[in-house]
Amino acid sequence: MAIPTHVKYLIIGAGIHGLSTAWHLGEALRKSGRGSGKDILVVDKTSIGAGASGIACGVIRNNYYQPAMRRLMAHSVSVWESDPEAFSFHPVGYMQISPEVMHEQVGTIAQQQKEIGYESVFIEGEKDSMTYMKGLFDDWQAKGITSVLHEKKGGYANNTASLYGLAKKAENEEVRLLTGAKVTGFKKDNSGAVKTVVTDKGNIDCDMVIVAAGPWVKQVWDMLELPAAISVKGRDGKTHDGVAMWTFWSLQEGTLGVDPKLQRTNDGKMPPVIHVDTDATLYSDVDHSEITDHLWGIYYKPDFNFGGVQGGAMPYKIKTPADEVAVDPYGPDSPDFIVGDDFAHMWCSALAFCQKRFEGKLPLYKKEPSGGIGSFTADSFPVFDRFCDNVYVIADSNNGYKMIGVGQLVAEDICGQESDLLQPFRFSRFAEGKLHPQSNSPFPWS
Numbered sequence: 001m002a003i004p005t006h007v008k009y010l011i012i013g014a015g016i017h018g019l020s021t022a023w024h025l026g027e028a029l030r031k032s033g034r035g036s037g038k039d040i041l042v043v044d045k046t047s048i049g050a051g052a053s054g055i056a057c058g059v060i061r062n063n064y065y066q067p068a069m070r071r072l073m074a075h076s077v078s079v080w081e082s083d084p085e086a087f088s089f090h091p092v093g094y095m096q097i098s099p100e101v102m103h104e105q106v107g108t109i110a111q112q113q114k115e116i117g118y119e120s121v122f123i124e125g126e127k128d129s130m131t132y133m134k135g136l137f138d139d140w141q142a143k144g145i146t147s148v149l150h151e152k153k154g155g156y157a158n159n160t161a162s163l164y165g166l167a168k169k170a171e172n173e174e175v176r177l178l179t180g181a182k183v184t185g186f187k188k189d190n191s192g193a194v195k196t197v198v199t200d201k202g203n204i205d206c207d208m209v210i211v212a213a214g215p216w217v218k219q220v221w222d223m224l225e226l227p228a229a230i231s232v233k234g235r236d237g238k239t240h241d242g243v244a245m246w247t248f249w250s251l252q253e254g255t256l257g258v259d260p261k262l263q264r265t266n267d268g269k270m271p272p273v274i275h276v277d278t279d280a281t282l283y284s285d286v287d288h289s290e291i292t293d294h295l296w297g298i299y300y301k302p303d304f305n306f307g308g309v310q311g312g313a314m315p316y317k318i319k320t321p322a323d324e325v326a327v328d329p330y331g332p333d334s335p336d337f338i339v340g341d342d343f344a345h346m347w348c349s350a351l352a353f354c355q356k357r358f359e360g361k362l363p364l365y366k367k368e369p370s371g372g373i374g375s376f377t378a379d380s381f382p383v384f385d386r387f388c389d390n391v392y393v394i395a396d397s398n399n400g401y402k403m404i405g406v407g408q409l410v411a412e413d414i415c416g417q418e419s420d421l422l423q424p425f426r427f428s429r430f431a432e433g434k435l436h437p438q439s440n441s442p443f444p445w446s
């Protein structure tokens with residue numbers, strides 16, 4: 001495709017957010033008579049799904065301690081449900097299985113799911129939790145569990161297939177996709193608005209830029225000359241200056257190379273995605289040595305796409321300053337951020353801790369490179385906002401393959417219909433101290 005010299009809307013990134021925004025914006029322009037998908041160009045330096053969306057485990061859940069996140073996720077689940085086939089969405093549900101330290105907080109999630117009409121079942125108490133889990137899997141044996149939140153909606157989707165489904169919807173709206181073109185800078189006018197996007201294939205003048213660059217967002221943020229450090233009014237009521245806007249975390253995921261059908265429910269059905277957090281001591285499934293006596297967590301699902309039982313464990317924060325973290329080569333191609341033997345040992349031992357069928361299965365763990373890094377904001381929650389007058393930044397703080405609906409809300413916002421669902425994710429929350437509540441979960445995104 002020849003590179004255009006001018007477009008109305010230029011979207012950077014062909015991941016879940018860039019493609020969803022392109023599709024919905026094309027539709028909104030057409031329906032409102034203000035234009036069409038022909039006004040939109042998606043630019044990606046590599047290809048569709050070259051970023052985090054293309055390696056995401058694909059879990060889609062509502063289970064968040066923050067009310068604003070739950071409302072947003074409920075909206076996104078409705079978008080997944082709108083075309084499960086195109087998005088390769090498997091609506092098997094999701095389970096948050098928790099220890100006593102998380103009981104009360106998960107109870108509030110269950111309560112608020114009722115209030116927003118998001119179907120779930122909440123089981124409380126050690127004995128009832130065990131009975132409920134054994135009703136699903138007769139080999140269930142996880143210890144230290146005192147509540148089970150069973151979300152009947154959500155589940156997971158196959159990452160690449162869903163992105164191509166989105167790309168097709170965008171192309172049906174006549175959106176153009178330009179891959180192999182890297183954005184390297186911006187030219188601004190006197191008012192500070194971007195007038196030209198500089199790429200390694202040529203310059204493109206545009207009216208509006210939408211940044212959906214996933215783990216590369218810091219690079220684009222820097223090109224826009226936005227602040228590397230910000231002031232945050234903390235939960236202590238004090239303003240903390242010089243807080244790094246971006247940090248990176250390394251996500252730990254892998255696949256146990258068993259027949260995915262090994263993980264069926266007692267009645268032979270595909271099971272919900274399982275997420276277990278517990279403070280029970282975790283011992284090695286190999287030599288019974290202690291792995292950890294701190295709060296730990298894992299998630300897993302049978303997945304024919306990955307060819308086994310796929311999932312992950314808690315990520316770790318990358319201590320290197322964000323400026324020095326090598327985002328490229330990304331994901332499994334990274335020499336720095338792929339999981340190692342420690343992860344395989346911990347995760348397989350944890351699977352065996354949960355269900356007897358996984359005991360002794362560590363030798364079947366797939367030794368292919370997996371995992372990847374995510375870019376997190378100062379409070380680990382998304383920023384969806386306008387900067388430099390005509391730049392819309394979609395920075396999901398690594399919460400967001402599941403957030404397929406954000407593109408719809410951003411498209412509406414761009415067309416002048418501001419959404420209440422996006423309000424809690426404005427950049428001004430840092431200075432105003434309108435931070436989201438923090439949970440007791442061992443994961444930064446719960």
Ligand SMILES: Cc1cc2nc3c(=O)[nH]c(=O)nc-3n(C[C@H](O)[C@H](O)[C@H](O)COP(=O)(O)OP(=O)(O)OC[C@H]3O[C@@H](n4cnc5c(N)ncnc54)[C@H](O)[C@@H]3O)c2cc1C
Nearest residue numbers: 013015016017045051052053057058059183214400401402
């Ligand atoms: C291992 C892993 C597992 C995950 N699992 C889940 C999960 O189960 N569920 C969930 O909800 N979330 C999950 N996430 C988080 C989720 O993947 C991300 O939050 C989400 O995919 C980000 O989407 P995006 O569209 O913003 O970015 P991406 O999908 O990363 O897309 C960004 C695109 O921008 C392009 N790009 C970057 N810079 C430039 C430039 N300068 N010029 C042109 N193009 C550029 C890249 O090539 C890339 O294709 C996971 C993340 C990781 C790393």
